[in-house]
Amino acid sequence: MARNPDHPDLRDVRLDRIFAALGDQARLRIVAVLADRAEHQREDFAVEVGPSTLSHHMKVLREAGLVRCRFEGTRCFVSLRADVLQRYGLALDGVLRSLEEEPA
Numbered sequence: 001m002a003r004n005p006d007h008p009d010l011r012d013v014r015l016d017r018i019f020a021a022l023g024d025q026a027r028l029r030i031v032a033v034l035a036d037r038a039e040h041q042r043e044d045f046a047v048e049v050g051p052s053t054l055s056h057h058m059k060v061l062r063e064a065g066l067v068r069c070r071f072e073g074t075r076c077f078v079s080l081r082a083d084v085l086q087r088y089g090l091a092l093d094g095v096l097r098s099l100e101e102e103p104a
Contacts, residue, residue, distance in 0.1 A: 005062060005069045010083050013065030015091055018084070021064035022095065027057050031080070032099040034067065039077040 022028055026047045033045055042054060049057070058078060061067040065084055070077045085092060 004071070005059075007062060007068055007081075008065045010065070010087065013081075013084055013087070015088055017064045018066050018088065018092070021060050021066060024057065024060075026053075027061055028099060030057060030061065030078075031066070031096070034078065034080045035096045035099055037080060037082075037085075039070070039079040042076055042078065 022031065026049055029047050030045050033040055042058070045054065047054060047057070058067070058069065058076075062069055066081060067078050068081050070079075
């Protein structure tokens with residue numbers, strides 16, 4: 001049986017929730033990886049947290065409506081939601097640009 005996590009409907013995605021989710025340094029680093037608009041596996045995120053904490057951060061980003069999680073077997077693929085980027089593009093572009101400009 002496939003796991004399909006719940007993703008909020010676009011009508012329920014609010015900018016204040018997205019910005020609240022981005023209020024954590026680990027989640028900002030996750031979004032910096034996702035800024036290339038590609039799908040990534042959890043191993044691609046260089047955050048110094050345990051697996052359960054990383055899962056928590058992914059859940060916060062997903063519940064805020066910023067990311068989409070897709071499972072294939074035991075592998076999880078994460079990407080930024082294109083519909084959310086289209087809706088809140090101007091607001092999020094500044095955040096994503098600033099993440100690209102930050103020193104590693």
